[in-house]
Amino acid sequence: MIRLLVLILALCAPSALAQDERIVLGLSETRVAITANFQGSQIMIYGAVQRYSPEPEGNLGVIVTVSGPPTQVMVRKKERRVGIWINREKVRIGRAPSFYAVATSGPLDEVLSETDNLRYKIAIPRAIRAIGISAQAENAPPFVEALERIRTNEGLYAMQEGAVRLTAGTLFRTDIQLPVNLTEGNYGVRVLLTRDGQVVDVFEDSIGVQKAGVERFIHALAHEQPLIYGLLSLVLAVVAGWGAAAAFRFVR
């Protein structure tokens, strides 16, 4: 149902832009299952630019973004107090994607104008919504930079300029690496087509990321039936402890 809505929205969006170039998109996967041996995943996003008239003037650009479910994030900064490093200042960032990857067909400032970057919230700092943070700490911007830096180091945020391969001005493809530490939820995929930095078409789709099998069962049980889960963990521990002692006595 949601996918249908997304599709309808995606089909309506280009008409507002009044351009005769459109994106046709394919995804290598629409579902990612986090199983016990999950080690990250790579999704291929490919497509073509459809035209009904001769190719217009201007440099063509393709931007692909994949963003995970957004959450609120508390960023804390350590400071030295009486010789030890403890958390002092904190800044609450209203909404930040749990995963965010951007791939472009060229340097971002060439394929996207600053106004469209703001409007479509493409670059990583744009995708993080940090409103009213200046009131929370003396020097708030480093907290947002820290969020970007930490998540980039963990492979959760990625900015890959030039990672979209564009062939003959029509075919494009890119690979997005999903790391091991993924959150569950719907991951939004956006593909933007630009001419001289102006967005001419947007296509949206989504990928569902879910724990599967035993992982799903354990996670669901822990959150929905915490008491039963706790007791079950105990039974497991007691049986294992007793079983081990008994087994070794038997061996001896």
Added chain:
Amino acid sequence: MQLYLPIAEVSVNIFLLLGLGGIVGFMSGMFGVGGGFLITPLLFFIGIPPAVAVATGANQVVASSVSGVLAQIKRKAVDFRMGMVLLAGGVAGSAFGVAVFARLNTLGQVDLFVQLSYVLFLGLVGALMLQESIRALRRARRTDAPVRRSRQHGWAHKMPLKMKFRASGLYISVIPPLLVGAFVGFLAAIMGVGGGFIMVPAMIYLLGMPTKIVIGTSLFQIIFVTAFTTVMHAVTSQTVDMALALLLILGGVIGAQVGARIGVRLRAEQLRILLSLLVLAVCGKIAADLLIRPNELYSLTVGVLP
């Protein structure tokens, strides 16, 4: 071989976890401690979130204590009555500890509090144990030296609500054991440990229990306190990772049997010196983390959207 842990939400090597469990089990078999004080910091070091490490550590201690107490019951070295009194205090302390833990978690100071508790208690116990065992080693060389009695007749005998503890041969007030139990229960919840390393000296030096009864009784009550802590953590913060616990337990029980066999060949004083050095090493590592400037000053806590 990597395994994605369902609650910790990180991917770790199965053999690394089995190995960690094995090392800790080896120590606990050799020295007769639960090993919680080792497993929890080790889990921090390999990147398990502190909250999950503490709760899962408690679950692992349940298993190693069950395995240990069975052997002690066979040797009739458990004072069940004393165990129950300690337990009553322990449950109260543990409930309070879990509440404090949840509060600190929202304040973002849980890591600091857990680390400070570790530095303080490991440092204290490690230093006391080292000093005591070096003295014992010296005394063993000079055979003519007088043996000090550890049993004291003091404040524990003067308080009201006296009770007979037959297996320990004691007739003392129930207030000191209740307080000791509550304190250890509190620590168990905060630090993810059984508290044996504090309980054992407290029973010998504060309550004056005979040494041969102490380990079994301590293990007996630790089972229940850590079991209670595990369930409380599971209910209040959903931080017990079953898959992680199972791997640690599997490694642990094998390590414990190997450790127990090697332990018999060493002398008691040497064992205690080794254990105290180990305790001090863990303490030193955690202290260094607090004192040295971290590479990343900022840390993230994910919340829910309003």
